[in-house]
Amino acid sequence: MSKIEFPQNFLWGSATASYQAEGAYKEDGKGLSIWDVYTHIEGNSKNNSNGDVASDHYHKYKEDIKHMKECGQNSYRFSISWPRILPEGRGKINPKGIEFYKNMINECLKNDIKPFVTIYHWDLPQSLQDIGGWENKETAYAFRDFSKILYEELGDKVELWVTFNEPRFFIYSGYLIGNYPPSYNDPQKTIQASYNVMLANAFAIEEFRKSNAKGKIGLVHSFSPVYAISDSKEDRIALRNADNYFNNWVLDTAVKGKFPQDLIDKLNRNYDLSFMNKEDLEIIKNNTVDFIGLNYYARALVKAYTIGETVLKVNNSGKAKQGSSKIVVKDWFEMVADPKSKFTDWDTEIYPRGLYDGIMMVKERYDNIPIYITENGIGMVEEMVSGEIDDSPRIEFLKLHLIEIYNALSSGADVRGYYVWSTFDLYSWVNGYEKRYGLMYVDYENNNKRIPKKSYHWYKDVINSNGSILED
Numbered sequence: 001m002s003k004i005e006f007p008q009n010f011l012w013g014s015a016t017a018s019y020q021a022e023g024a025y026k027e028d029g030k031g032l033s034i035w036d037v038y039t040h041i042e043g044n045s046k047n048n049s050n051g052d053v054a055s056d057h058y059h060k061y062k063e064d065i066k067h068m069k070e071c072g073q074n075s076y077r078f079s080i081s082w083p084r085i086l087p088e089g090r091g092k093i094n095p096k097g098i099e100f101y102k103n104m105i106n107e108c109l110k111n112d113i114k115p116f117v118t119i120y121h122w123d124l125p126q127s128l129q130d131i132g133g134w135e136n137k138e139t140a141y142a143f144r145d146f147s148k149i150l151y152e153e154l155g156d157k158v159e160l161w162v163t164f165n166e167p168r169f170f171i172y173s174g175y176l177i178g179n180y181p182p183s184y185n186d187p188q189k190t191i192q193a194s195y196n197v198m199l200a201n202a203f204a205i206e207e208f209r210k211s212n213a214k215g216k217i218g219l220v221h222s223f224s225p226v227y228a229i230s231d232s233k234e235d236r237i238a239l240r241n242a243d244n245y246f247n248n249w250v251l252d253t254a255v256k257g258k259f260p261q262d263l264i265d266k267l268n269r270n271y272d273l274s275f276m277n278k279e280d281l282e283i284i285k286n287n288t289v290d291f292i293g294l295n296y297y298a299r300a301l302v303k304a305y306t307i308g309e310t311v312l313k314v315n316n317s318g319k320a321k322q323g324s325s326k327i328v329v330k331d332w333f334e335m336v337a338d339p340k341s342k343f344t345d346w347d348t349e350i351y352p353r354g355l356y357d358g359i360m361m362v363k364e365r366y367d368n369i370p371i372y373i374t375e376n377g378i379g380m381v382e383e384m385v386s387g388e389i390d391d392s393p394r395i396e397f398l399k400l401h402l403i404e405i406y407n408a409l410s411s412g413a414d415v416r417g418y419y420v421w422s423t424f425d426l427y428s429w430v431n432g433y434e435k436r437y438g439l440m441y442v443d444y445e446n447n448n449k450r451i452p453k454k455s456y457h458w459y460k461d462v463i464n465s466n467g468s469i470l471e472d
Contacts, residue, residue: 003468003471004403004406004467004468004470004471005466005467005468006406006409006466006467007409007416008466009416010416010417010418010466011074011075011114011116011372011416011417011418011419012072012073012074012075012417012418012459012462012463013068013073013074013075013076013077013113013114013116013417013418013419013420014068014073014076014077014419014420014421014422014423014439015076015077015078015116015374015375015419015420015421015422015423016055016057016077016078016079016422016423016424016426017078017079017118017121017122017165017426018078018079018080018081018084018121018123019033019035019036019051019054019081019121019122019123019427020051020054020055020422020426020427020428020429021054021055021057021078021422021423021424021426021427022051022054022055022056022057022058022081022084023051023052023053023054023055023056023057023058023059024053024056024058024059025050025051025052025053026052027058028084028094028096028097028100029084029087029094029095029096029097030081030083030084030087030094030097031083031084031086031087031088031089031094031125031126031127032083032125032126032127033081033082033083033123033124033125033126034123034124034125034126034129034133034181034182035050035051035122035123035181035429036050036051036052036083036123036126037126037129037181038180038181038183039051044430045429045430045431045432046430046431046432046434047432049427049432049433050427051427053448054426054427055424055425055426055427055442055448056448057424058100060448060450061103061104061107062107063450064423064424064440064450065104065107065108065111065113066111067423067424067440067450067452067456068111068113068423069111069112069113070460071439071456071459071460071463072459072460072463072464073113073463074112074113074114074463075113075114075115075116075160075417075419076108076113076114076115076116076423077116077117077118077162077374077419078104078115078116078117078118079117079118079119079120079121079123079165080101080117080118080119080120080150081097081123082120082123082124082125082146083123083125083126084097084100085097085098085101085146085149085150086125086146086149087125087127088125088127089124089125089127089128089142089146090127090128090142090145090146093149098153101153101154102153102154102157105117105154105157105158106157109157114159114160115157115158115159115160116160116162116372116374116417116419117150117154117158117160117161117162118162118164118165118220119143119146119147119150119161119162119163119164119204120143120163120164120165121165122165122166122170122180124139128142129181129182133182133193134171134174134175134192134193134196134197135175135189135192135193135196136196137196137199137275139196139200140196140197140199140200140203141203143200143203143204144200144203144204144206144207147163147203147204147207147208148207148211151207151208151211151212151213152211154213155211155212155213155214156212156213156214158213158214158215159214159215159216160215160216160218160372161208161213161215161216161217161218162217162218162219162220162293162374163200163201163204163205163217163218163219163289164197164200164201164219164220165220165295165374166220166221166222166295167194167197167198167201167219167221167250168221168222168246168247168249168250169222171190171193171194171197172190174193175189175190175193176190179430180429180430187271188271188272191267191271191273192275194249195275195276195280198249198250198253198254198259198284199280199283199284201219201253201254201287201289202257202283202284202286202287202288203283203287204217205217205287205288205289206283206286206287209287216290216291216370217289217290218254218289218290218291218292218293218370218372219250219254219289219292219293220292220293220294220295220374220375221247221250221251221254221292221293221294221295222295222297223247223294223295223296223358223362224246224247224298224299224300224358225247225299225300225354225357225358225361226239226242226243226246226247226299226300226301226302227239227299227300227301227302227354228301228302228303229301229302229303229336230303232304234304235302235303235304237304238302238303238304238305238332238333238334239302239333240262241331241332241333242300242302242333242335244260244262244263245333246300248260248263249263251292251362251365251366253284254288254289254292255288255289255292255366255369256288256366257284257285257286257287257288258281258284258285266331289369290370291369291370291371291372291416292362292366292369292370292371292372293371293372293373293374294358294359294362294371294372294373294374295373295374295375295376295421296354296355296358296373296375296376296401297348297375297376297377298348298349298350298351298354299349299351299354299357299358300335301335301336301337301338301349302333302334302335302336303333303334303336304332304333304334305332305333305334306334337349344378344379344380345379345380345381345435346379346431346435348379350378350397352397352400352401352403352404353404355373355376355401355404355405355408356404356405356407356408356411359371359404359405359408359413359415360408360411360413362413363408363411363412363413363414368412368413368414369414370414370416371413371414371415371416372415372416372417372418372419373405373415373417373418373419374417374419375419375421376398376401376418376419376420376421377394377397377398377420377421377422377437378393378394378397378398378437379428379431379435379436379437380393380394380435380436380437381434381435381436382436382441382453384441384443384451387451388451388454389441389451389453389454390453390454391453391454391455392454394453394455395454395455395458398420398455398458398459399470402418402462402467402470403470405418406467406470420439420459421437422437422438422439423438423439423440424438424439424440424441424442424450425437425438425440425441425442425444426438426442438453439452439453439455439456439459440452440453440456441453
């Protein structure tokens with residue numbers, strides 16, 4: 001490996017999300033989000049925890065930005081709480097909400113930290129959920145109006161914007177799996193909500209182009225590069241199905257302006273797609289992203305999904321003929337685990353090579369579009385010992401992934417920044433507070449006191465050396 005040296009203009013940062021970090025859930029005129037409501041229902045989160053206080057970033061943002069500055073970070077990715085700006089989702093603006101984000105952005109700029117703003121990181125106003133949430137096209141129009149307000153109020157000071165954080169994750173968890181609000185288990189609702197989110201993405205980009213906001217706008221995707229266990233015809237078909245499911249309906253639509261046609265054809269066999277119309281598709285086609293943010297935690301390893309005792313062979317026209325041994329369900333896939341892999345405390349595979357492969361996949365498919373690694377990190381169970389937190393496994397995890405990013409840069413990928421998840425320990429959705437990701441330890445029992453972890457000091461050295469210590 002050649003000497004590691006990242007580009008001089010590379011962005012080194014970390015990331016948070018409004019509901020997970022801010023707290024102050026009823027303060028200064030903020031309305032309720034779906035997460036405020038959901039986590040107050042007993043049994044919906046671990047130990048019935050919630051983000052009412054979270055890491056108290058709302059009151060401690062100056063201290064947090066000071067820690068970022070001392071670490072050498074030159075960018076901070078955070079999200080805007082929709083109900084903090086528009087308590088009812090639409091209509092009257094809450095001036096205290098605007099003031100908070102203006103103050104935080106000014107604090108970043110004062111410390112030479114570039115703000116990287118995510119418009120939506122899952123905290124939909126409950127008032128919009130009451131009219132159907134993302135199933136209702138009206139929510140897409142409301143998102144358009146919300147984004148327009150942000151461009152008008154903050155657009156002179158923010159150069160990097162993201163419409164959505166991880167559409168795949170919040171849609172599947174909320175509408176298909178049902179472990180996030182609004183807790184549905186309905187494929188038809190999932191498809192409808194997915195469509196409306198991608199339409200909302202296009203609406204927000206359209207408004208951005210019309211506005212005087214400077215900079216660029218993109219979308220952040222929860223990226224799982226897909227691998228098949230073999231090169232058999234059946235497994236290749238499973239890989240394509242899995243890639244559509246995990247990645248392509250988001251990335252193709254955001255970058256190319258169109259949904260994957262083979263996915264639409266398959267869905268059309270069993271589901272009602274009458275909500276799709278030419279006007280919407282034209283808006284999606286004409287309003288695509290400037291860059292892609294990739295959140296990478298693990299790959300997806302798949303094989304053909306099989307049942308029974310005969311095999312269903314699928315030809316290029318989609319027709320099937322019966323053979324022997326087993327039935328391959330042609331439109332499905334099955335995820336498998338590699339027994340040789342290492343896993344986190346939450347059974348997520350640790351596979352750094354997937355980040356390199358994924359970046360290169362995006363490079364090749366989307367004409368070397370600019371990429372930011374907008375989240376990468378590891379959740380751990382941690383304890384403070386003698387006032388210190390030794391999170392050496394996190395250091396090893398981040399190091400291996402940063403090396404793969406450098407390898408991708410060396411292979412010609414246009415990667416422009418890296419953001420550790422997360423800046424400090426956060427409320428981790430249904431996992432509560434046990435699952436810690438932060439570079440900074442948050443002592444939840446002691447006024448949310450911040451304590452730098454071993455990884456914080458290591459990351460400072462990485463930044464100060466522009467990556468060269470990764471060779472050690």
